[in-house]
Amino acid sequence: MRSEIESVWVFALASKWRTFSQESFAWSIFIILLAWLIMTLVYWAYPGGPAWGKYRFVNRSSLTAANKRRIPGPRGLPLIGSMKLMANSLAHHRIAAAAEACKAKRLMAFSLGDTRVIVTCNPDVAREILNSSVFADRPVKESAYSLMFNRAIGFAPYGVYWRTLRRIAATHLFCPKQIRGAVEQRRQIASEMVTLFALHNQSFHVRQLLKLASLNNMMASIFGRKYNLNSTSNEVEQLRALVDEGYDLLGTLNWSDHLPWLADFDPQKIRVRCSNLVPKVNRFVSRIISQHRHKTNGETQDFVDVLLSLQGADKLSDSDMIAVLWEMIFRGTDTVAVLMEWILARIVLHPDVQQRVHDELDEIVGRSRSVDESDVVNMTYLLAVIKEVLRLHPPGPLLSWARLAITDTTIDGYDVPKGTTSMVNMWAITRDPQEWPDPLEFMPHRFVTKEGEVEFSVLGSDLRLAPFGSGRRTCPGKNLGLTTVSFWVATLLHEFEWLPSDQNSVDLSEILKLSCEMANPLSVKVRPRRTYQGRGSEMRRSVKKERCN
Ligand code: HEM
Numbered sequence: 234m235r236s237e238i239e240s241v242w243v244f245a246l247a248s249k250w251r252t253f254s255q256e257s258f259a260w261s262i263f264i265i266l267l268a269w270l271i272m273t274l275v276y277w278a279y280p281g282g283p284a285w286g287k288y289r290f291v292n293r294s295s296l297t298a299a300n301k302r303r304i305p306g307p308r309g310l311p312l313i314g315s316m317k318l319m320a321n322s323l324a325h326h327r328i329a330a331a332a333e334a335c336k337a338k339r340l341m342a343f344s345l346g347d348t349r350v351i352v353t354c355n356p357d358v359a360r361e362i363l364n365s366s367v368f369a370d371r372p373v374k375e376s377a378y379s380l381m382f383n384r385a386i387g388f389a390p391y392g393v394y395w396r397t398l399r400r401i402a403a404t405h406l407f408c409p410k411q412i413r414g415a416v417e418q419r420r421q422i423a424s425e426m427v428t429l430f431a432l433h434n435q436s437f438h439v440r441q442l443l444k445l446a447s448l449n450n451m452m453a454s455i456f457g458r459k460y461n462l463n464s465t466s467n468e469v470e471q472l473r474a475l476v477d478e479g480y481d482l483l484g485t486l487n488w489s490d491h492l493p494w495l496a497d498f499d500p501q502k503i504r505v506r507c508s509n510l511v512p513k514v515n516r517f518v519s520r521i522i523s524q525h526r527h528k529t530n531g532e533t534q535d536f537v538d539v540l541l542s543l544q545g546a547d548k549l550s551d552s553d554m555i556a557v558l559w560e561m562i563f564r565g566t567d568t569v570a571v572l573m574e575w576i577l578a579r580i581v582l583h584p585d586v587q588q589r590v591h592d593e594l595d596e597i598v599g600r601s602r603s604v605d606e607s608d609v610v611n612m613t614y615l616l617a618v619i620k621e622v623l624r625l626h627p628p629g630p631l632l633s634w635a636r637l638a639i640t641d642t643t644i645d646g647y648d649v650p651k652g653t654t655s656m657v658n659m660w661a662i663t664r665d666p667q668e669w670p671d672p673l674e675f676m677p678h679r680f681v682t683k684e685g686e687v688e689f690s691v692l693g694s695d696l697r698l699a700p701f702g703s704g705r706r707t708c709p710g711k712n713l714g715l716t717t718v719s720f721w722v723a724t725l726l727h728e729f730e731w732l733p734s735d736q737n738s739v740d741l742s743e744i745l746k747l748s749c750e751m752a753n754p755l756s757v758k759v760r761p762r763r764t765y766q767g768r769g770s771e772m773r774r775s776v777k778k779e780r781c782n
Pocket residue numbers: 363386387388399560561562564565566568569572628629632633634635700701702703704705706707708709710711713714715718
């Protein structure tokens with residue numbers, strides 16, 4: 234009897250405890266959720282949104298009166314902050330509009346999920362950021378890591394390895410002697426482009442051919458591979474597909490970079506795509522490296538040979554070499570093609586400007602011969618046109634890749650903590666009426682210097698127009714890029730009159746991928762300027778012959 238009573242007690246207590254523990258569990262969850270919600274809202278309430286709020290809340294006791302000054306900026310949404318600013322094909326427009334609305338053109342703070350970001354639309358503050366040694370690092374995206382770019386110049390952490398790579402590239406790829414040495418290759422590709430453009434009797438799109446020309450140029454400089462634009466090569470097709478995929482991956486805003494709790498789910502399938510791409514790139518570049526290793530003639534000819542010849546501390550492992558080589562192809566191809574398409578678009582849109590360039594070409598080169606690269610330095614108006622296009626359509630409106638603060642620092646009087654990502658909205662600076670009279674007008678003559686005036690340099694010394702960035706991480710390929718673009722544009726303008734297509738007028742809408750491209754590819758017609766009768770059919774015959782071969 235006693236034991237029966239005891240078991241009833243035990244059952245009663247157990248069921249009470251179960252009820253209690255279920256209730257208390259539910260309460261605990263509720264309290265945790267409530268606390269989390271409150272903290273989320275507290276973080277979000279700070280100017281600049283949740284990432285800034287979290288930093289300031291967590292460090293509130295150590296912040297002094299001076300560094301309590303808050304950088305103005307949008308809050309965005311709780312938890313994700315202002316992701317919508319960047320998750321947009323016109324991020325540079327949106328950021329400029331937000332800075333205007335927050336009266337924060339000099340310096341604006343915003344949050345991309347957990348990432349603290351500052352951005353400036355002002356040239357003086359841009360100089361402070363880009364030229365400071367504190368911002369000599371880059372925030373590395375997951376895709377950049379997966380694609381090995383952390384071992385190449387663009388994403389390598391600031392330090393000895395990065396400095397070594399820049400020195401090697403500066404000495405063997407980007408120095409004036411090397412750039413001059415590749416003149417014949419650029420001339421050859423320019424003449425192939427002319428031949429192919431001349432074949433069109435109707436309107437056509439220029440983009441594919443410009444990209445292919447640019448890729449062939451980089452393939453020749455980096456891998457020593459020479460291809461004809463007329464003939465399709467399996468190797469070029471393969472590389473083009475690899476570059477396009479890498480370009481798309483790096484140009485996509487990866488939510489997992491800023492919201493670590495999403496990382497395991499890989500919602501945009503970026504990790505999967507990267508892991509599919511990497512072995513293909515490895516195979517492609519390894520094959521070329523191994524062919525170079527087995528070359529019989531010992532001369533140093535291309536960048537692969539240079540990398541293979543390095544000894545001692547400079548010697549690179551095969552995987553580092555692959556990263557460096559691939560990055561060069563990757564960076565050097567699209568930027569040049571994108572800029573050329575914008576230049577041709579402006580040329581078609583402004584016949585008066587085209588006429589002035591033609592007059593200049595007739596005066597300096599004449600119609601009896603083709604353009605020589607050495608003519609270009611004397612073509613002041615053409616160079617002014619290129620600068621004006623860089624001003625209105627910088628290929629990297631947010632300077633492509635952001636910078637990362639290595640230590641705590643001060644920018645424009647505000648304290649900026651270590652680990653903050655910083656960006657420069659070059660597009661907004663180059664369209665600012667306080668910096669440029671009539672900023673939205675296409676007026677190349679603003680860059681034509683008068684007697685005694687100093688020429689405007691776009692290479693990073695004047696932050697009102699620095700399309701190649703500035704400071705330690707400025708673009709190392711800027712001279713190569715400008716030399717190629719100016720010579721090719723001079724040649725294409727010397728050979729043809731560029732006219733709008735019958736069906737599509739020039740549409741200057743933009744789309745920001747890794748570079749800022751024309752949203753609707755340029756369609757044009759060309760009329761030869763200096764060809765004798767019959768040259769068109771002669772060209773057609775020669776192309777047919779090459780294709781048959
Ligand atoms: C019109 C042509 C080009 C434009 C507009 C351009 C623009 C840029 C910009 C804005 C940056 C970031 C600079 C900064 O953070 O301050 C950059 C970096 C870089 N560019 Fe270019 N670029 C061009 C051509 C090239 C070419 C032809 C190459 C190589 C073949 C190249 C290789 C690089 C590399 C390796 C970096 C990373 C530098 C580093 O982090 O140390 N670029 N470029």
